Amino acid sequence: MNKANKTVRIYAEWMFDGEAVQPVIGVLIEVQGKVIKAIRMNARADEAEEAFPNCAVLPGLIDGHVHLCFSAGNTHAEVVQDLIQAPPEQLLRRAFDHAKQALLAGITTLRDCGGPGSVPVMVRELIRRGEAEGPEVLVSGAPITTPRGHLHYIGAHAGNLVDVERRAEELLEAGVDFLKVIVTGGNMTPESDRLSCQYGTEEIRKAVQCAERAGKYVAAHVLNREGVRRSVQGGVRTLEHCSWRTGVAHHKYDPQLARQMREQGQFASLTMSAPTWRKVVPGVAGLDVHLFADLDERFASEREMLADGVRFLLHTDAGVRQTPFGISLIYGLRAAELELGLTPVECLRAVTSNAATALGLEDRGRLGIGKRADLLVVAGQPWQELSALHQVRAVWCGGRRVV
Ligand SMILES: [Zn+2]
Structure with a gap:
């Protein structure tokens, strides 16, 4: 044999x-x-x-949202500065180190939700060919964002509907596994505003149509409730972060929108990065009062959503500040048990069978x-x-x- x-x-x-x-x-x-x-x-x-x-x-285990090229530095500014300055060879080496760390922790599938240029596709290919050791990696390549929008420093820039289609086609042509669309501002980009949306439902739907023609799907970055509404109506498959934020340290869950998510088979992809480990790892991430209040509101809205039966996966967003590869997923699951009131089995499903279904990987999980x-x-x-x-x-x- x-x-x-x-x-x-x-x-x-x-x-x-x-x-x-x-x-x-x-x-x-x-x-x-x-x-x-x-x-x-x-x-x-x-x-x-x-x-x-x-x-x-x-x-x-499946970690459904990571950034292999990000440094997991101490602050958002440090992570961004490094990304802008580091040469591609350094990013590539780091991505392989991160992939190895994940594998050692039992993570056998990673979905990379954004990295610069062709680096993520190269990482995937070298691991696939056995030239580097790591989990199986799915990649979005560069995230689709506006020219001054969240992650613009590594983004595929699209300021209007025509450009969204163009960037989507280019990325799919380059062989990405899914498209990442930045629907709202984000924490790592101070010039963006997480309370504002960068795209309307039309742009999101256009990206979804392009992806679906290629047998793929869209993962949307969403940090406010209006962004959730547009992403749900635009037909994305996974809502990354899926935040119900309506104001500063204020979140308000919407059961009607959640029902639509359920009916359309969409997934909430919930982020368990370093600040969420506040009850698991004492002293993590230098939590200030403001962030603490925001987390309280966030978890309250997520508990309502999960009680209503919205399908979900848990991820680390590894690579962002203070969130290393490997161990973060276990901290994140333990935090989800405490903060979201999940049973350990529900936590485990969120990084095995449910994550596999969300990512369209029925051969695993x-x-x-x-x-x-x-x-x-x-x-x-x-x-x-x-x-x-x-x-x-x-x-x-x-x-x-x-x-
Ligand atoms: Zn991310």
Whole structure:
């Protein structure tokens, strides 16, 4: 049998299959090549080549919104300054370091939501060809933004409807996996205003049409409620940050809009970057009173949205200030449990099965026959205590053992 079809049997004591915790002791997963060939319950450790007693197996994690080229510096200004000054070779090296860190933490899929020029596509290709080690990476390339808008320093500039179509076609031609459209201002760009929108529904819908013609979709950056309305009506697939902000430190959830999101199958992609870890990592991000109040309002509106059944994924936005690759996803999940009132299982679904569905990756995020062999093995039972995710014992990415 050649190496590509090599079979390996992996034993773990417990299993979370991406949807639920299996109520059995002893699971045997047979991996052949890149996929799961069989799963058997009530198995014994001595039936496997790789046995992990007192450990749980779960699908490799998916971080649905990161920036591989960003430095995770101390402040927004530092991150931006670095991006503007760093030569492409440096950004490329950094992206590979970040990808490796994610892999070591059990993250086997990353969606890069914006980086400069051709760097993100190069990163994806070099990893795919095996010339660098990392998770599978999906990229938007340069985000579509206005000439002075949020992320303009790495953006594909489009100030009107015609330019939105032009930039969208160029990016799709360059081979991006999805389009990122910057609908509102953002925190990293002081000359933008997160309470204002940069695009109307027409521009958003145009980008969605271009993406859909290529079998792809749009992820929208949204930091205020009017931006949510335009993005929902424009037909984007994921609303990044999905903020219900209506004023300074003021958020107001809108159940009618949320119902439309649900009916249209759109996803809220919620950001668990460093400031959200306030109850998990003491002293993080130098939280001031203003930011604290904004977070209180933000989480209150998100709890309402989740109670109404809007589909969601959780992501780190790794690369932004004080949010490194790897460990941030675990901090983020622990923070989501405390701040959003989710159960550990709901948190785990948000970075496995739900994230896979949101990203259109039905080949992963669940453990089942024929699925990609992306596996994470940790000591303990993370559905009882999410911090068990810190105890990584083994990782397989596309059938290849990487940890
Ligand atoms: Zn981002």
